[in-house]
Amino acid sequence: MKVHNENGQALVLALAFLMFAGLSVGTLLFLGGTSVMSSSQLRYQRSTVYAADGATDAAIQLALNNPELGAYGDPRCQASNPGTLASPIMLTSTATTDDHTVANVVCTWSPYPLDPDRTITFTTFSGDGSSPVIQATVQFHDHWSPVTAQVQTWEYCGHGTSC
Amino acid sequence: MTGGDMAPIRELRGEEGFSLPELLVTIVIVGITFVAILSGLMTTIAVSASHRTQATTDSVARSAAEWVKDNTQTPYRTTCGGPAMYQDKLDNMPRPPQYTATIQTIQYWDGASAPATGTYTLSPTSPSHILQACSGADKGLQWITIKASSPDGQTSETVQVIKRQIP
Numbered sequence: 516m517k518v519h520n521e522n523g524q525a526l527v528l529a530l531a532f533l534m535f536a537g538l539s540v541g542t543l544l545f546l547g548g549t550s551v552m553s554s555s556q557l558r559y560q561r562s563t564v565y566a567a568d569g570a571t572d573a574a575i576q577l578a579l580n581n582p583e584l585g586a587y588g589d590p591r592c593q594a595s596n597p598g599t600l601a602s603p604i605m606l607t608s609t610a611t612t613d614d615h616t617v618a619n620v621v622c623t624w625s626p627y628p629l630d631p632d633r634t635i636t637f638t639t640f641s642g643d644g645s646s647p648v649i650q651a652t653v654q655f656h657d658h659w660s661p662v663t664a665q666v667q668t669w670e671y672c673g674h675g676t677s678c
Numbered sequence: 679m680t681g682g683d684m685a686p687i688r689e690l691r692g693e694e695g696f697s698l699p700e701l702l703v704t705i706v707i708v709g710i711t712f713v714a715i716l717s718g719l720m721t722t723i724a725v726s727a728s729h730r731t732q733a734t735t736d737s738v739a740r741s742a743a744e745w746v747k748d749n750t751q752t753p754y755r756t757t758c759g760g761p762a763m764y765q766d767k768l769d770n771m772p773r774p775p776q777y778t779a780t781i782q783t784i785q786y787w788d789g790a791s792a793p794a795t796g797t798y799t800l801s802p803t804s805p806s807h808i809l810q811a812c813s814g815a816d817k818g819l820q821w822i823t824i825k826a827s828s829p830d831g832q833t834s835e836t837v838q839v840i841k842r843q844i845p
Contacts, residue, residue: 607800
């Protein structure tokens with residue numbers, strides 16, 4: 516008789532309500548946290564891309580002013596495009612923003628030893644260097660005066676593009 | 679009143695006596711729960727508003743960076759004129775009302791050659807080939823720091839870009 520009466524039903528209802536409310540508040544706070552995390556991730560991505568962009572531009576300008584840089588067999592460059600960051604590293608840039616993003620540029624020397632022009636591929640890494648951010652192929656017209664740089668390809672890696 | 683009638687009355691009184699503490703406990707629990715829900719909602723609303731401002735500021739910073747890098751909107755200038763050199767162009771950039779984008783600094787490449795071996799280091803911190811002022815003529819690379827701010831000034835984003843002279 517005592518087991519089947521209605522004593523304590525209000526408490527059971529309150530506990531059920533408490534559980535429901537706890538789940539609701541938990542979900543709301545989780546959503547808020549996710550939003551903040553996505554914002555932080557977006558900021559990191561922005562810093563990474565702009566650092567890589569700038570470092571690649573700087574590498575092009577440096578190669579423009581140094582005609583030996585990236586020529587066939589240049590020890591500052593590599594024979595083929597690296598999949599991960601590896602020495603020799605041609606150029607390193609460090610931002611002075613709060614995150615101090617570092618970008619490293621690796622160059623691949625010109626594959627044609629008899630060509631008067633240099634065709635250099637710049638692969639730029641940022642963060643831990645596990646994967647490239649930008650890969651650009653640039654032709655330097657060394658037999659022109661003044662020497663000019665013509666960007667042939669400029670790819671952002673990881674957006675459906677395997678560099 | 680007979681003995682047979684007393685039992686239901688006692689049982690009814692017993693049920694009434696137990697429901698009072700139950701109700702009190704229930705009211706307390708429901709009250710606490712409502713306070714928790716309300717504070718959770720308020721926190722979510724505050725976080726959402728803050729995130730919206732942050733996202734908009736970030737968007738303005740990105741747009742400003744693209745605007746300054748773009749040689750069509752902002753042609754490369756070799757006058758070594760400091761932040762004012764591009765600020766007039768940046769002021770033409772469309773943006774949400776009252777959000778600001780300002781060029782904080784422009785630093786200049788020294789034009790030094792690459793070493794025969796080793797890595798060429800580029801950074802405004804010494805020694806790094808980036809100077810506070812032009813060394814003679816502009817060498818074709820500028821390190822530009824742009825700051826975007828929200829209308830209340832509470833949120834700001836700083837972005838650095840390198841602008842290359844394209845003939």
